[in-house]
Amino acid sequence: MLEKQEKRRHVRVPYYHSLQYGMHSLTFSLPQKFLRNADILDISSGGVRIRTISLETNFEIGSILFLNIPIPRMPIIIPTLGKVRWIKLDNNKTRQIGIEFTMSN
Secondary structure, X not given: OOOOOOOOOOOOEEEEEEEEEEEHHHHOOOXXXXXXXXXXXXXXXXXXXXXXXXXXXXXXXXXXXXXXXXXXXXXXXXXXXXXXXXXXXXXXXXXXXEEEEEEEO
């Protein structure tokens, strides 16, 4: 049986934390209440995989998102931008989203 080839350029590591995200075009001009919550599942130097509620995901592949990524056990949040590379429906309530980092603020 053939094994599936790994296409990733960066090693993923488990990283179970919450984060806030929003559409890039909205984030800088609207208040905090327009940011959504999600759970980080894993992270690499190239991107992050998150899980969010399906009803909150009104964007598509190619959308640019603003992400607030927390550093564990420290009061530090790293703001960054990422591009949605893929979206996978987990069930009727959640989706996994692959986001490639594009630049940091």
